[in-house]
Amino acid sequence: MSKHAPELTRKDMKAPDAFQTAAKAATWLTGKQQTIVAIVVGALVVVAVILGAMAWMDARKSTAGALLYRTLDDADGQVSSVPLPGVSVPIFPSTEAQYRSVLGRADELRKTYPSTDAARTAALAAAAANLRLAAWDAAIADYEAYLAGSAPQDSLAFIAVEGIARAKEAKGDVPGAIASLEKLQNTAPARADRAVLERARLLAGSGKADEARKLLQAFPQDFKDSQLRGDADKQLAALGGTK
Numbered sequence: 001m002s003k004h005a006p007e008l009t010r011k012d013m014k015a016p017d018a019f020q021t022a023a024k025a026a027t028w029l030t031g032k033q034q035t036i037v038a039i040v041v042g043a044l045v046v047v048a049v050i051l052g053a054m055a056w057m058d059a060r061k062s063t064a065g066a067l068l069y070r071t072l073d074d075a076d077g078q079v080s081s082v083p084l085p086g087v088s089v090p091i092f093p094s095t096e097a098q099y100r101s102v103l104g105r106a107d108e109l110r111k112t113y114p115s116t117d118a119a120r121t122a123a124l125a126a127a128a129a130n131l132r133l134a135a136w137d138a139a140i141a142d143y144e145a146y147l148a149g150s151a152p153q154d155s156l157a158f159i160a161v162e163g164i165a166r167a168k169e170a171k172g173d174v175p176g177a178i179a180s181l182e183k184l185q186n187t188a189p190a191r192a193d194r195a196v197l198e199r200a201r202l203l204a205g206s207g208k209a210d211e212a213r214k215l216l217q218a219f220p221q222d223f224k225d226s227q228l229r230g231d232a233d234k235q236l237a238a239l240g241g242t243k
Contacts, residue, residue, distance in 0.1 A: 064118035071105040099129040158188035
């Protein structure tokens with residue numbers, strides 16, 4: 001129940017009324033106005049910087065994605081010395097011209113937007129192009145660059161590991177190729193059976209038939225559901241079968 005005027009105590013009468021409180025607040029706000037404005041403006045600037053950075057990053061991703069699309073489009077192109085009506089992919093006069101174009105676009109993307117996912121994917125495209133151009137060291141460097149930025153469970157890492165094995169075999173580094181295939185077997189279960197077959201082939205070719213035979217003899221047990229069991233049997237038969 002509210003107090004009537006006669007019921008006000010001396011303490012009540014000494015206390016500041018609402019008008020006094022409001023006046024003091026207004027005076028305080030007037031004195032602190034510049035500070036408040038500065039704080040608000042500062043907060044808005046921070047928000048603007050964050051939004052600007054996000055927009056810039058989105059723009060970078062969009063531009064990098066467009067460059068990657070053109071890179072992969074070239075990789076998917078066709079080779080022909082005459083026009084091909086109705087073909088939507090790029091047409092190149094030779095396979096070398098095609099792969100050189102892929103390398104050029106991938107290089108532009110990787111240099112301009114090096115920290116993007118698109119640039120990492122472009123490294124795979126460049127590696128594949130170098131592999132087809134027999135530029136073994138360049139292919140290995142590109143594959144390794146991709147792996148250097150890969151997450152532990154990267155779904156495309158097996159392509160790089162397998163590519164390194166192919167490049168090392170092509171340049172005569174058979175032990176290096178075998179080591180890469182062993183890594184592929186341990187890190188990519190879906191490719192493990194193929195990795196074992198390739199290891200057995202390289203071991204046999206380098207005079208280590210007994211090691212190759214052990215891998216092939218264990219193949220049916222290690223990869224019961226593999227569609228490559230027939231290939232394993234053929235390799236084993238070429239080595240003289242089970243001994």
